Amino acid sequence: MTGADALEVVVRAVAVLAAFLVLPLLVGQTEHKVMAHMQGRLGPMYAGGFHGWAQLVADGVKFVQKEDITPAAADKGVFRFAPAVALVPYLVAMAVIPLSPDVVAADAPAGAVFVLAVTAVGILGTLMAGWASANKYSLLGAMRAAAQLLSYELPMVLAVASVCLAAGTLSLTGIAHAWSPWWLLWQLPGAVVFLVSAVAELQRPPFDMPVADSEIVFGAYTEYTGLRFAFFLLSEYAGIVVMSLLFTVLYLGGWQGPLSDQLGWLWTVLKGFCIAVVVIWLRVAWPRLREDQLQRLAWLVLVPLALAQLALTGVWVVLTA
Amino acid sequence: MTGLDLAFAAVGVVAAASGLLAVTTRHVVHAALWLVVCLGSVAGCYLVLGAELVALVQVLVYVGAVVVLVLFALMLTRAPIGPRAEISTSRLHRALAAVLGAGVTVLLASVLLPLAHPVDRHETDTTVLSRELFGTWVWPFEVLSLLLLAALVAALAVSRVGARSGDVRDGAARAEAELRTARGDAS
CATH class of the missing domain: 1.20.120.1200 (NADH-ubiquinone/plastoquinone oxidoreductase chain 6, subunit NuoJ)
Structure with a gap:
């Protein structure tokens, strides 16, 4: 490896880190504002002057100042390490998602499987947090999270498999290249399944049973304070960014649009932002699902739908090949 | 090295x-x-x-x-x-x-x-891998999936049969009996 190669690797890694630190904050601020307007209120208005744009920066400063408490009965090593396990997978996943054919940190040949595999590791952070806290609410939250993630992993993988089958490749860049507007109809059931499972994987309302505050305080994160708690929050918003961009690349053609040669990355970001707003919108629009309703939805609606989509895609690909 | x-x-x-x-x-x-x-x-x-x-x-x-x-x-x-x-x-x-x-x-x-x-x-290219898996090794692959399916059905059957053979009803009957004893003690 020459010096120029090493420099390129460093520049790419720094770019991913910068995106990882900026985009989740952007989504968080959007959530503040979108939720506020949907509920007929203002939201944060003071920090930073213009419409409270610096609220999340102020929140970050607050989190840094808070005392970092580890409960006396906790398993200390696992308790302290859990936030990193929850956060790092999304950072790694962000590295392989292409914004345009040129703007991608690491163009992995099996990018779609890579993102799925890496985000599946993140759940371990929640499980470790819930178990190591030595708190029954944390343990209940972690168990709900595990049950939910195992159930929704399956329809999500099936939905992504359908897209890969349609494109004939596992590479995210290849999938976006193969995309055509006709997919909007053809892959629509798969797209719906993917979006619902993505929201469930992120444990966002209406799938927030694992952190249901009125029942189990804050689930696996109950005992966390300060920066470690902030890392869990950051991983949720980073998750929204990853899932929105992934949805864009898989189902909306990524950078395809007018002037895609010059403005390709802008299209991906814009489409991804719209999906992120939809994810926020879901939180405002629906009440929380009960645990049994949640499992029923996954196994009786999403899995059959995803299997039907997979069969449809397979038949069509074979017939037109 | x-x-x-x-x-x-x-x-x-x-x-x-x-x-x-x-x-x-x-x-x-x-x-x-x-x-x-x-x-x-x-x-x-x-x-x-x-x-x-x-x-x-x-x-x-x-x-x-x-x-x-x-x-x-x-x-x-x-x-x-x-x-x-x-x-x-x-x-x-x-x-x-x-x-x-x-x-x-x-x-x-x-x-x-x-x-x-x-x-x-x-x-190893994914295409090569899948061609091997669904060409040369397709029968072992299918037999394995049948085995897994059988295990899945068996697991379901075991849990269902266990519930039907009266564990639940026994438990309920025992709880009711205990409740009656408790009431008898109280009155």
């Missing part, structure tokens, strides 16, 4: 060390977590040898699903924090297990070490 050899040796050492920790730790949940490290570094071995898809599927299935299921099952038990005497094995068992493990290690090492050579990286 090339960079690939070094990388392979590094992930191999991590895999062996975490595997050893997984079986020697006294904390039952720690054992499952060391298993995560072990399976992850085995995926790293595949990656170094050029089998990208196998490595990713290893992470997706074993780390993302199997270990999560193991942890979930552990949490349904008491899953104690810290070592517990009542779920630890006796010294004799531990000694026997150590001897057996050492024996298997020596046997495998004596067979495999003479075959060792510098890392020979075959970049």
